[in-house]
Structure formats: structure tokens, C-alpha cells
Amino acid sequence: MPVTIDAIREAADKLEGSIQHTRCDHSRTLSAMLGAELYLKFENHQFTAAFKERGALNRLLALSPEEQARGVIAMSAGNHAQALAYHAGRLGIGATIVMPRHTPNMKVANTRRFGADVRLEGSGVAEAGAFAERLAAERGHVFVHPYDDDHVIAGQGTIALEMLATVPNLDTLVVPIGGGGLISGMAVAARAIKPDIEIIGVQSSRFPAMKQAIAGDPVSTGPATIAEGIAVKVPGGRTLPLIRDLVSDILLVDEAQLEQAILLLLEIEKTVVEGAGAAGLAAILAHPERFRDKRVGTVLCGGNIDLLPLSSVIQRGLVRTDRVVRVRVGVPDVPGALADLTRVLADHNAGIIQIGHQRQFTDLPLRAVEVETTLETLGADHTRELIQALRDHGYDPVLPDRADHPDMHPDERRGAP
Numbered sequence: 001m002p003v004t005i006d007a008i009r010e011a012a013d014k015l016e017g018s019i020q021h022t023r024c025d026h027s028r029t030l031s032a033m034l035g036a037e038l039y040l041k042f043e044n045h046q047f048t049a050a051f052k053e054r055g056a057l058n059r060l061l062a063l064s065p066e067e068q069a070r071g072v073i074a075m076s077a078g079n080h081a082q083a084l085a086y087h088a089g090r091l092g093i094g095a096t097i098v099m100p101r102h103t104p105n106m107k108v109a110n111t112r113r114f115g116a117d118v119r120l121e122g123s124g125v126a127e128a129g130a131f132a133e134r135l136a137a138e139r140g141h142v143f144v145h146p147y148d149d150d151h152v153i154a155g156q157g158t159i160a161l162e163m164l165a166t167v168p169n170l171d172t173l174v175v176p177i178g179g180g181g182l183i184s185g186m187a188v189a190a191r192a193i194k195p196d197i198e199i200i201g202v203q204s205s206r207f208p209a210m211k212q213a214i215a216g217d218p219v220s221t222g223p224a225t226i227a228e229g230i231a232v233k234v235p236g237g238r239t240l241p242l243i244r245d246l247v248s249d250i251l252l253v254d255e256a257q258l259e260q261a262i263l264l265l266l267e268i269e270k271t272v273v274e275g276a277g278a279a280g281l282a283a284i285l286a287h288p289e290r291f292r293d294k295r296v297g298t299v300l301c302g303g304n305i306d307l308l309p310l311s312s313v314i315q316r317g318l319v320r321t322d323r324v325v326r327v328r329v330g331v332p333d334v335p336g337a338l339a340d341l342t343r344v345l346a347d348h349n350a351g352i353i354q355i356g357h358q359r360q361f362t363d364l365p366l367r368a369v370e371v372e373t374t375l376e377t378l379g380a381d382h383t384r385e386l387i388q389a390l391r392d393h394g395y396d397p398v399l400p401d402r403a404d405h406p407d408m409h410p411d412e413r414r415g416a417p
Contacts, residue, residue: 088115251286
């Protein structure tokens with residue numbers, strides 16, 4: 001079955017009533033920040049919290065009765081697994097899912113909860129896929145590829161149909177790329193409806209496999225990424241030529257940019273996304289001039305992130321935006337000195353998260369102690385005001401986490417009191 005606009009429209013008809021028509025909303029705040037009109041497609045609001053339901057269900061609906069009886073098997077880092085397990089369970093089809101050993105716990109638990117037989121094998125999708133194919137041959141299961149399948153690609157393309165029905169005058173679509181199923185289907189649909197629309201892909205700089213393959217370079221991937229949903233080492237054989245023909249460019253984003261986008265979506269849009277789901281916004285934030293004055297749509301393709309990594313993203317984001325800072329000062333080793341310091345901090349509206357003092361690991365005089373405080377502030381301007389207030393009261397503050405901060409006083413950047 002070639003992936004055409006007709007195949008994608010047929011998929012939309014089949015999926016009607018079984019998947020969410022997620023909203024595609026204009027983000028006023030992010031648009032003002034970026035100088036572009038930004039529209040967000042909330043695929044993280046699907047029942048399994050990711051777009052993968054579309055392709056997985058479209059593939060299941062194409063199975064013959066004999067194939068349904070044999071059951072299905074797939075490899076997945078999580079979202080395809082949950083989607084296939086959920087819809088296979090709804091349709092009464094047995095499902096086995098092979099997931100990499102380091103898949104986030106939430107995705108593993110949810111996949112099992114939907115009734116699938118889950119096997120944890122391999123360090124990544126490629127290794128899990130090789131094991132799944134061997135198991136499929138042994139057991140006679142139908143292998144459902146997460147991205148390199150025409151029915152799957154057509155199912156994912158229905159997202160573009162919905163986006164352009166909501167915002168017909170979009171200039172650009174910015175779409176995350178792992179194996180390429182999402183962007184391939186969306187590109188086929190979008191270019192058929194609006195031939196001049198620009199399609200831009202986004203990959204993690206640690207897993208740029210599709211970008212490398214299109215350039216004809218050897219595929220080389222790096223260590224783990226917070227965007228594990230697009231951490232794919234092997235581009236799809238079906239998806240690669242579609243991307244080569246229909247996608248204008250592929251941008252790379254690093255880990256800090258992904259974390260920033262996750263935090264902004266949480267703060268501004270009040271929505272939780274995983275690293276892959278934030279990749280589109282991360283690319284737009286990293287290249288604002290490229291998108292300025294354009295109507296840009298991006299897909300929040302998944303929201304399955306474990307709470308511990310999400311907590312770390314929030315805490316690290318607060319540090320990066322100077323809303324949580326560490327300050328070291330020397331104080332006299334006399335009763336009441338610590339109270340005097342905390343009084344200055346309180347008078348200038350600094351919230352004390354943690355405070356400690358020590359005498360051994362310091363170059364301060366013998367009759368002094370080093371006090372380190374972790375503070376909650378209102379941001380960089382408030383932090384500067386606080387540092388100046390400490391100086392005005394005779395302290396010599398040091399910010400050990402701001403060794404390369406261009407706005408800080410040279411004394412604050414030296415890294416030790």
C-alpha cells in the first residue's frame with residue numbers, strides 16, 4: 001500500500017471514534033516570545049498520551065482474521081508499545097511487546113497494564129527489534145513495526161489532516177523525527193493539501209541518524225538522551241525516501257534545549273510532555289529567526305515522562321533561569337552571626353531552601369566559617385539585587401554555580417570564597 005493522501009484519508013475514516021481529535025491551539029504567550037504565530041497539536045492528550053495510537057490502530061485494523069488469531073509483536077521504547085497494547089486489547093488481539101532494558105518505568109508499567117506480554121531486551125530499539133523479529137519467527141506473530149510500515153505511516157499522517165483543517169494557512173510544520181513515521185505521514189498529507197508548506201524535522205543531537213542518512217554520512221549516535229522516544233539508530237527504509245523528498249531540513253537540539261522546552265510547556269501551557277514531545281518547540285526556540293513572522297505548527301507528540309526525570313528537569317530549569325541559586329559567604333564564628341545573615345536574606349525576599357556551614361574546607365581565617373545557602377529568588381535581576389545587598393552588609397558573596405555567568409561580578413565568578 002503506497003502512502004498517499006487517499007490512504008491517509010482512508011486511515012482517518014477508520015480511526016474515527018477510536019482516537020482523540022486532539023486540539024490544535026494557538027499559544028499566545030509562546031508566540032509573543034518567539035515572534036511567530038505558534039500552534040501546538042496536543043497529541044500528548046491521546047488516551048495513551050502519544051500520537052502512536054493512530055498508526056498502531058490503523059495497522060491492527062488492516063490485519064486479516066488469520067493474522068489477528070496469530071497475535072502481534074512489536075519493539076518499542078514505549079509509546080508504540082502502549083498504543084499497540086491498548087488497541088490490541090480493545091480488539092481482542094494478543095500482543096507481545098519487546099522494550100529496551102532502559103525504557104522509562106512508566107512506559108513499561110502502562111504497557112503491562114494494557115495486557116501485553118512485555119519482554120525487556122537490548123540496550124536500544126535496534127537490539128529490541130532484532131529480538132522481536134526472532135521471536136515473531138519462532139511464534140508466528142505478526143510483526144508491527146513502530147515506524148517503517150505503510151499503514152503506520154498513513155495513520156500518523158492523519159495528524160496533519162487535523163492540523164490543516166484547524167489552521168489552513170500554516171506556513172511551516174516542525175515535527176520530531178525518530179525513525180520517521182510521524183513526519184513521513186504528515187509530510188505526505190500536508191504537501192498534498194498545501195504544496196508550498198515547509199516541513200522541518202527535529203532530532204536529538206545525540207541521535208541524528210535520519211539527518212546523517214539523508215546526507216549520506218555514516219550513522220553515528222551518542223549516549224542516552226531525555227528524548228528517548230526519538231532515540232532511533234536505524235532510519236526507516238520506507239520513511240527515508242519520503243523525508244528526503246518532502247522535508248526541507250532537519251534541525252538538531254541538545255539536552256539543555258529539550259529540558260528548556262519541557263519546562264516552558266509545563267509553565268506556560270500547563271501540559272506535561274516527554275523529551276521527544278518537546279523537540280519541536282526546542283528547535284523553534286533554538287532558531288527563532290528562522291520562524292519569525294511565520295505561522296508555525298508543531299506536534300507535542302508524547303507526554304509519557306517518569307516523575308523523577310521530570311522533577312530533575314524542573315529543578316535544573318529553576319537553576320538555569322536563576323530562580324534557585326547557591327550563595328557562599330564567610331561569617332564570623334560568633335553567636336548570632338548566622339541569624340544576622342538570614343535576616344539580610346529575609347529582608348530582601350530570598351527564600352531559604354537549604355543552609356549549612358563548615359570550617360574545614362575553606363581558606364577563610366580561623367575565626368570565620370563558610371555558610372552555603374540554596375535560595376529561591378525571582379530570577380536574575382533579583383539575584384543581582386540580593387548579591388549587592390549582601391555586599392552592602394559587609395559580606396563577600398560567591399556564586400559557585402555561576403563561574404561562566406556573563407552578568408555576575410568577577411568576585412562572584414571565582415568559584416570559591
